[in-house]
Amino acid sequence: MSDLEFWQYAAVALLFVWSGFVRSGLGFGGAVLTLPFLLMVYNAPLVFLPIIAMHLLFFSFLTIATAHVRARDGRAESTVNWPFLRYALALMIVPKLIGVAGVLTLPTNVVSGFIFVVVSVYAVSYLLEKPFKSHSRTVDTLFMVLGGYVSGTSLVAAPLVVPVAASRVRKHELRDTLFVLWFVLVAIKLAAFAWTGVDLQWRATLALLPFAGFGHLLGLRFHSYTLRADTGVFFRVLGGGLLVVSLAGLLRMVFGGA
Template identity: 90%
Template sequence: MADLHTWQYLAIALLFVWSGFVRSGLGFGGAVLTLPFLLMVYNAPLVFLPVIAMHLLFFSFLTIATAHFRAREGRAENTVNWPFLRYAFALMIVPKLIGVAGVLTLPTNVVSGFIFVVVSVYAVSYLLQRPFKSNSRTVDTLFMLLGGYVSGTSLVAAPLVVPVAASRVQKHELRDTLFVLWFVLVAIKLAAFAWTGVDLQWRATLLLLPCAAIGHMLGLRFHRYTLRSDTGVFFRVLGGGLLVVSLAGLLRMIFGG
């Protein structure tokens, strides 16, 4: 990320605070709720995806390990639903690998456009207070298969995977169960990046780690709040902001602005 303007560096730093916040606060969204903004600042998915991925590995491991030790000591109940994870991995691994190959070969504008479209649909579902839901095993399976592919292409599988997980696990298990799922899927993606010679952006990852850590700590507090409160207003505001940013990004790509 060399030769950027000062405002771009500052915007990226603030967006990684946001990324850390939504990841630890919701258990998902570190990519899907941050990439559209990052791509508006600097349109380069393969610059930001490795940084987001490595931050996710670090903070998800830290959170899961903390929860595990608290459970072993009897200070908290188990927060990972392993039966759901076995179900998810069985469906998602193969399309995940196919998706990873896609992000390495498709043009930058195609990947960016795909991300903007997916997030726009996600945002509308929040604005209408009608998030993706399914009432059948067939639809659940379709969502998980497609989620695996989307995770491979852009790390924005949450809109498809979270509704299935939310219908199969307890509320207090959702975040940490998703963390384990994202950890494995992201590790596969990073391994593919390393194998094919993609720059993993180690320097940027370390420089932005304090920003993500600030967001992570704020997100932990927000997560405790969401376990006992209704957050519908928050998601509606978030959905509106994401829709504006995603549509603006698509228009910029179409008209070359």
């Protein structure tokens, strides 16, 4: 990134503020809602993916550690649903490793199109305050397995995982539970980057950390507001986030050839 112009540095910094805000405000979308814009500024996915991944590890760990201390001291109830995490990881870890290793290659457009269309239906149901719940262990299992595979090939598992989590986890637990799940999945992805010799962009990661941190603080305030608001507001925010994620993914497929 040393050959960028000033406006590109400024744009990247602002986009990492946005990434931090989305990540801590919703608990998902930090990659998929930021990466398309970053690539418009500088078309180098393997430059930005390690930065986004390491920021996620740092801020998710910080948030979960803070919540754990508050719960341990009796100042708040636990915000991580550990039974759901055991369920999710049991289903996702093998397809995650398959995706990372590239052992099984499915047509990207087929998988992505299926994900974004189905999740758009979920999102609209949330916006209408009538959240759809499959009531089917088979459908939930399919979503989680596909989410594991997709997270292995990219960093975009949220559209599949969030609807399942939202139907099984209380709203005050949703974000932090997802943070722990993303931490595990992203750590595997980063290990794969390091193993294959991808530059982890340590200098850029540290340089952009204050900008992502500012966005993170804004997102924490926004998240607190959604929890204080009624359930309808929470689901509308959740549905809006999912719909934007899905539309961004579809537009990228159509216009970016991804």
